[in-house]
Amino acid sequence: MNARKANQLAGKGDEIEHQATERLPAEDWSATDSPRKAIQSVEIGVRVLRALMDCPRDGAHLREVAEKSGLSRSQAHRYLLAFVNTGVVEQNVQNGRYALGAFSVRIGMAALARVEPVRIAGDNLASVLEDLQTTGLLAVWGNYGPSVIRWIDGGLPLMTSLHVGSVLPLQASSTGILFLTHCSRALTRPVIVQERASGLEVSDDELERQVVQARELGYATTQGTVVPGLSALSVPVLDSGNRLVATMSVLSRVQDKHFYSKPKIEKIRSAAMAASRAIGWQG
Amino acid sequence: MNARKANQLAGKGDEIEHQATERLPAEDWSATDSPRKAIQSVEIGVRVLRALMDCPRDGAHLREVAEKSGLSRSQAHRYLLAFVNTGVVEQNVQNGRYALGAFSVRIGMAALARVEPVRIAGDNLASVLEDLQTTGLLAVWGNYGPSVIRWIDGGLPLMTSLHVGSVLPLQASSTGILFLTHCSRALTRPVIVQERASGLEVSDDELERQVVQARELGYATTQGTVVPGLSALSVPVLDSGNRLVATMSVLSRVQDKHFYSKPKIEKIRSAAMAASRAIGWQG
DNA sequence: GAAAAGAGTTGCATATTGTCCAACGAATAG
DNA sequence: CTATTCGTTGGACAATATGCAACTCTTTTC
Numbered sequence: 172m173n174a175r176k177a178n179q180l181a182g183k184g185d186e187i188e189h190q191a192t193e194r195l196p197a198e199d200w201s202a203t204d205s206p207r208k209a210i211q212s213v214e215i216g217v218r219v220l221r222a223l224m225d226c227p228r229d230g231a232h233l234r235e236v237a238e239k240s241g242l243s244r245s246q247a248h249r250y251l252l253a254f255v256n257t258g259v260v261e262q263n264v265q266n267g268r269y270a271l272g273a274f275s276v277r278i279g280m281a282a283l284a285r286v287e288p289v290r291i292a293g294d295n296l297a298s299v300l301e302d303l304q305t306t307g308l309l310a311v312w313g314n315y316g317p318s319v320i321r322w323i324d325g326g327l328p329l330m331t332s333l334h335v336g337s338v339l340p341l342q343a344s345s346t347g348i349l350f351l352t353h354c355s356r357a358l359t360r361p362v363i364v365q366e367r368a369s370g371l372e373v374s375d376d377e378l379e380r381q382v383v384q385a386r387e388l389g390y391a392t393t394q395g396t397v398v399p400g401l402s403a404l405s406v407p408v409l410d411s412g413n414r415l416v417a418t419m420s421v422l423s424r425v426q427d428k429h430f431y432s433k434p435k436i437e438k439i440r441s442a443a444m445a446a447s448r449a450i451g452w453q454g
Numbered sequence: 455m456n457a458r459k460a461n462q463l464a465g466k467g468d469e470i471e472h473q474a475t476e477r478l479p480a481e482d483w484s485a486t487d488s489p490r491k492a493i494q495s496v497e498i499g500v501r502v503l504r505a506l507m508d509c510p511r512d513g514a515h516l517r518e519v520a521e522k523s524g525l526s527r528s529q530a531h532r533y534l535l536a537f538v539n540t541g542v543v544e545q546n547v548q549n550g551r552y553a554l555g556a557f558s559v560r561i562g563m564a565a566l567a568r569v570e571p572v573r574i575a576g577d578n579l580a581s582v583l584e585d586l587q588t589t590g591l592l593a594v595w596g597n598y599g600p601s602v603i604r605w606i607d608g609g610l611p612l613m614t615s616l617h618v619g620s621v622l623p624l625q626a627s628s629t630g631i632l633f634l635t636h637c638s639r640a641l642t643r644p645v646i647v648q649e650r651a652s653g654l655e656v657s658d659d660e661l662e663r664q665v666v667q668a669r670e671l672g673y674a675t676t677q678g679t680v681v682p683g684l685s686a687l688s689v690p691v692l693d694s695g696n697r698l699v700a701t702m703s704v705l706s707r708v709q710d711k712h713f714y715s716k717p718k719i720e721k722i723r724s725a726a727m728a729a730s731r732a733i734g735w736q737g
Numbered sequence: 738g739a740a741a742a743g744a745g746t747t748g749c750a751t752a753t754t755g756t757c758c759a760a761c762g763a764a765t766a767g
Numbered sequence: 768c769t770a771t772t773c774g775t776t777g778g779a780c781a782a783t784a785t786g787c788a789a790c791t792c793t794t795t796t797c
């Protein structure tokens with residue numbers, strides 16, 4: 172048992188990144204490691220998921236998963252099979268690669284819904300959208316930049332490529348500008364590098380200008396840079412530490428030139444501020 | 455083994471809320487779980503997560519989790535313990551309730567990054583077309599109506615005026631019918647007006663009939679109305695908000711009267727549903 | 738062009754590991 | 768106070784995960 176267990180736990184020399192799992196709700200929810208008797212297979216299974224998490228979008232080969240999680244290939248294969256059976260993981264039939272699947276998204280969404288700030292921001296956004304009779308979205312910081320986590324349809328007939336899961340560009344969306352405004356360079360820089368490698372380039376000067384403006388006004392706007400014909404106004408939702416928790420965006424057609432009137436902007440801003448205050452912001 | 459497994463699967467007399475375990479092959483769920491050997495504990499673990507997913511924001515008691523997942527309390531407790539150890543689940547020390555934890559959010563974020571509707575729909579369409587040895591197309595809503603964004607040649611030699619960028623008629627194509635079925639009037643009406651001004655007129659009654667039929671069947675068909683001699687069957691790809699993201703169309707010659715047999719239609723439909731699920735649809 | 742290497746997948750004997758039962762302490766109710 | 772319910776734990780048993788090796792298929796190498 173000793174040799175076997177040692178092999179399992181230590182992996183093949185590679186130490187597994189056991190990143191301190193950040194805790195969003197500042198309540199008394201503990202996730203402390205305890206040496207109590209549990210289901211070992213489940214803990215190993217989570218190791219497999221962890222291995223899949225920091226993988227390129229197009230998935231990982233069995234080989235990589237096995238290495239990252241410190242399992243033999245046959246073992247890793249069986250764990251992946253179990254996850255595939257349950258929809259947590261999907262396997263690309265073309266190239267055989269494994270990646271997190273649709274059910275993982277649902278788990279994440281269910282977990283997010285439990286996070287107070289997101290819930291509150293979503294509710295406030297919904298009521299503003301109903302008031303303004305238009306459509307909008309909620310975004311948080313995801314693995315590859317600002318990610319749409321809620322899409323609220325409010326009367327404005329729109330067909331866009333945007334949807335829950337879309338990653339918005341940092342440099343070319345009002346949402347992105349807000350994240351640039353409120354988040355550390357260390358967080359945003361890699362994404363910008365990535366975007367520029369993909370051909371989306373906005374000069375640092377121009378970005379700086381927009382960031383300053385967003386900071387002054389308390390909101391950011393874009394016209395048609397993400398989806399042609401669609402303009403957006405985004406406002407930040409901050410927590411007690413002035414950290415950006417989420418962004419609320421209100422959409423309209425670019426031809427509705429005067430959609431974002433002073434009173435409407437005020438409504439949107441105060442909705443975001445109400446949400447911010449509700450989660451402890453004191454600015 | 456029999457008695458034991460039966461007990462596991464059936465629960466303790468209470469029937470488990472077996473919410474359509476989304477397995478694509480649509481096997482009957484009471485029979486053999488997985489034809490291939492996997493890790494049973496992991497699959498059970500996912501059952502526990504599923505139980506946690508649809509519970510109130512403040513978490514669920516061990517009791518509920520046990521019932522919903524069809525496990526004994528001691529069993530459920532051990533699974534939850536394993537998830538708590540890994541940060542997937544958190545336990546409120548005050549009231550002892552369990553809920554999805556911060557790590558679940560991270561899993562979801564990682565999975566979200568992989569959601570790319572058009573690519574996924576294109577891949578699924580391609581494999582169906584290869585299977586059926588024919589040609590098809592992918593369409594999304596464009597500025598002037600349903601627009602072809604991918605044309606996939608699959609053996610059927612077709613000479614048509616259709617190509618990437620073509621706008622399909624709302625009233626006279628199976629693709630158009632689907633957009634009429636799933637999109638708001640406000641979005642489609644202008645295009646219909648435009649079409650009628652150009653001489654293409656289908657009565658509202660007839661359209662309504664087709665829309666109802668498409669909604670019932672889950673697909674739409676046309677014979678030769680877009681391109682003479684060419685018939686098409688189109689299926690919708692939906693996202694998490696039940697919005698129509700794209701349509702997949704499979705083409706054939708009208709003289710191949712029995713091309714769209716039941717099993718083929720089923721294949722096409724399930725490809726679209728697989729794509730839908732992969733981008734978060736939960737219907 | 739054949740052989741070798743590497744990838745993904747599967748069968749099988751073995752014992753590690755999950756399961757069931759029962760029990761404990763702690764709340765809560767009656 | 769007793770009775771019940773709940774979360775949690777211990778221990779014996781056997782079901783289940785493991786490691787090894789084999790197999791298929793593709794890719795690489797010579």
